[in-house]
Amino acid sequence: MNIELKNVTHKYGSYVAINDLTTTFNEASISMILGPNGCGKTTLLKYLINHCEEYGNSMAYVPQETTGSLNTTVRDVLSLGRYNKSKFYIRETAEDKRIIDEVIAEFGLEDFLSRNVDTLSAGEKQRVFIARAIIQDADWTLLDEPTANLDVKYADKLMRIIKDHRSRGKSFVIVIHDINLASLHADNILLMKSGVKIASGAPSEALTLTSLKSAYDIDFISADIEGHKVFINSVGN
């Protein structure tokens, strides 16, 4: 089922974070939300997860950063992805174990399963927490800047994994800063500014020089490279 937001407004006190937003996130596709800092991207993701009862119960969420000491092993964190599959969460079933092992292999986490999460680097942590969300096997997975701490290789690997899960009918809503990554991998784009929608639709429609200029207040230039549209901000012009 698609998620249809109609005239959603969200405030923090008197500050309006999302202002009268109407948009649709399609099922079995990758939707990416772009926009300048503080434009309401993260608030929108939190809005979705906090209203997950209305939009279908099954949602997984990974914040930009998981703060504080977790003081537990990587394997234990991954296992939490199966928490809501059993009533008292006493032990992993064979099915749980199969799914966890699959995702461990997908993300290449074999080498640090027994390490304490607190001792991992930011990028390693991010891979673990995203893997945890994939293990949850929810219909919708919401990721807040999943590639922020990842190097090019792992960012690419993550996109492959996400596309693979989309082809199995899973839906993703991803907040991202990299315009070209979005242009290359997203099925749908939502471009925001100050809590308001600037543009939405397929990357080719939503990401234009005009829409980007009005979202970020800077000039962009674009080029076609092997059929892909690439944007660069024209520094100093």
Next chain:
Amino acid sequence: MLKLRDAATGIKIIISLIVLVVVMLISCCLGSVRIPIPDIIKTLTNSEEISKATRTIILQVRFPRIIMSALIGGSLASIGAVMQGLFKNPMADASVLGISSGSALGATIMMVSGVSFSVFGITGNYLGAIVGAVVTWLIVYNIARISGDYDLNTTLLAGIAISSIFTAIITVIMTMNKDRLEQIYLWMLGTFSNSTPSKTLIMSIVVLILMPILIIIAPRIDVLKLGKEAAKGLGVSSSSSSAILLTVSSILLAFCVANSGIIGFIGLIIPHCVSFMRVYKMRSKLIMSFLVGAIFTVICDTIAKTVAAPGEIAIGAITSLIGAPYFLYLMLTGLRRERKMR
């Protein structure tokens, strides 16, 4: 691999249980009268060979106190584990909620008011401590949900503020009632010497009801560590889970403080010791913290009552004197290990 790890935790729990029983038996031997272990076992199996006096010492004096110290040490350690997990802060323990200060205030007021009664072993101080704790928790809890949803950070700040207000009031009461100074001060230092069979029975029932609740919902703490929204996706509400966990912990703590006064350090260090034993999952961690906390406290109390016999050293002093150096040792070896890995 997972099964292996589960089994390892199981073995650690069984070993701790055995150690606890042994420590309790040894503690029962020691005291102003030394009683050999076979006599203790004979008493427990209701053998007729044991003199009435010995039987009374074991059943009416030593066992209630040993069981009480085990129950309270275990509870304090488990509550500490809950706090550290929930607040994601290694420095958190039961004292951050202000409950201990509330209990102390309640007990202090009863001590200076001169009201004294005893029903089924329950004295005025005891009741004052429970009421003080419950009132404190209600204040902190209601401040923490003032913005609508129950909030953990507000809990922490409100708890610390309330705690310092109450401590100040106790100081004022103490200076105004110099004749009761010693009684209040000794109560606050903590002791198990007031344990009676009936009090121990009540504490056992409280632990038997509340600990299973904590153990059953403990995995929610693991889930909450992922963040409020991620937990929501897994069907765990941060506000209601925190409210349940903290309320249960507060009631348990209220009974601990009512029985033994304020005993520091157990709630802070034992969960760390359990982490050093590589037990991380909250459910196993709570069980292990309970057992290790119980062992530690029984040992400390045995020292407290034997070293300066027939007098006693305050249990709080012993837990810190033994606990703090051990904690430093664990921390230093941990740091050294980390440096080697780098």
